[in-house]
Amino acid sequence: MLFDYVTLKVIWWCFVGVLLIGFALTDGFDFGVGMWLPLLGKDDMQRRIIINTIGPTWEGNQTWFIAGGGALFAAWPLVYGAAFSGFYIALMLLLFALFLRPVGFDYRSKLADARWRSAWDWGLFAGGVVPPLIFGIAFGNLLQGVPFRYDDSMRLEYTGTFFDMLNPFGLLAGALGVSMLAMHGATFLYQKTDEVIAERARRAAIGAALVTLALFALAGAWVAFGVEGHRITASPPLDSAFMPPAKTVALATGAWLDNYTRWPLTLLFPALGLGGAALAAAACVARRSLAAFLASGASVAGIVITAGAAMFPFIMPSSLAPDSGLTAWDAVASHKSLSVMFWVMLLFLPVVSLYTGWVYSIMRGKVTAARIRENTHESY
Template identity: 60%
Template sequence: MFDYETLKIIWWGFVAVLLIGFALMDGFDFGVGMLLPIIGKNDVERRIMLNSIGPTWEGNQTWFIAAGGALFAAWPLAYAAAFSGFYVALMLLLFSLFFRPVGFDYRSKIADTRWRATWDWLLFVGGFVPPLIFGIAFGNLLLGVPFYYDGDMRLAYQGGLIELLNPFGLLAGVLSVAMLCMHGAAFLITKTNGALAQRARHSLIIAAGVTVICFAVSGLVIAKQVEGFRILSMPDTNSAFMPVAKIVSRANGAWLDNYSHWSWLWCVPTIAFSAVLASVFLTIHRHAVSAFIASGIAVTAIILTAGLSMFPFVMPSSINPNSSLTAWDVVASHKSLGIMFWVVVIFLPIIMMYTAWIYRVMRGKIDEQHIVEHQHSAY
């Protein structure tokens, strides 16, 4: 069996895979939801959009559940701190997600224009709010979250929803929304034809432009203005210890330390920029599947850029840096990580193969004829 330090690194990777999987699989569902009332000009087009994701969106959302379960089991301290510090934001996230299953089930039940238009905008909320909240939350992780552990190791949080809505947090939120809107538009291009597909192409180009700008500005702000976190000393990483056992400092540019130590990491943000531009290029030249793959690579690289900048920090503390949670001290016991490792190794490939099979079965474009022929069964 792996030693404790190795398992800690492996589980950082597992959590990253689950979060990226959620962003990739459910991300284009969010993107389609955002675009639903904007590029869908009539009821048929909006039903085409809904039917492009209708058969698979529930399966995609299980990545979110899996990521939450992994946080609870492998990173219990981060799970507790996040659900305390981001409680109001997470409740808003939860309530916005409610609109998706209800909207899919009830939108087409009544052939009334106002009824369907209302659900279209509620599905828009269900697609727009979660990426915005996730982006704002991640932006605040880079800034540091106002929590600390007292002498009895009780978690105390000092802050609220308003404090999360700072300029950098909102910039990260816009980046997240634009990134997944681009991904959703790329997916729609693979599933639709005609005028709807053309509007999806225009949407991808606009969203890609916003993504590149926000990603570049975020990088400059992190490099020049944001105080990152740096571990000065801590116990042996192969041992179990509490978060307050280490000494952490803050300094401008500290989030670039990993890129300074391992220069090859610069290929990750480079890939992010290149993949966004490639998605635009491939979209213009009508290579739909390749454009979708490029947008997926862009989403992956953007998330990895932030994660690699923060490593090993998971949830830094802006009040007491020594209380910051890292991949070394946020984890469950050695035995727990070892047991869950084999669970993931066995079941994650099965889930991925099953998901690939589902998308192979569901491949192909959705058109108006499909909606007409399935009036009572289509979304």
């Protein structure tokens, strides 16, 4: 095989991270646009303009979400099983919120009735807010540890409830998820529209960027001084296939900062999250729409990578039995499976990336009222 088992474990950690970042960057501004739809659009034409900024591309952007779920199942089967068991209600809420988007896009314009269209606009708003809120809460709970464990027969036991997830730090992380994608969606609207909508989006982006900056800084301080991190103190050889309880894990406040001490270059990730949000706000003040959008994307990527870098190699830590926590070393598929899927990913990841870039190059340009009127039957 081309790579040894340890190298493949790290490669697949990176692959899943790339897919998550791709999802956050592309489908992320779709969520953000949905959040702003009923707030920035004051009449039907303005709302149609907002919807059609993402109309041609939102379905393709979900490819990153589907690919991420497939990679999670294929590479980290134990994580897939544990997450869908423990976060079942949250995942169902996520799916139902996602259902509102295709139905809202397709059915909103079926009737020229103000109440009908307003109802679907608020449905798209819910479809934009709920997913990043749930993803943020989930990440907040991962950093605190999830209440599950494996018994001697490797049977999974989960003792938490849905309402246990709604703890203060989890809600803070959820608010951060919403604010950062609201920032990303607003900068996208600022780039894709003109006149009154662009001006409203510019002001919204400044506010969302400042909120993101404050929440990310607060979350970082909380992780450093108020959250017990997980630290592996003993484990079998990393190049072997072993079960999660075979390792020993210790808890300590500030342990999630270990990787930043061990590899100082990783400090660039939180700097990117903070600096990107600050630059996005500054670019909006300077009326540089493209710079604002690129900066907000950098901030989103930096925030996602910051969480991943802090937790590595943990994927789903356990608060109930820390030794049962799932990591990149013990929650993975076999060496052969990772090797075969490596080539599949190496083939399809560039295809998805090139397709995404091609679509956006074709659909470039601003969406205006004149453009909607000229293509009224093809537009949402």
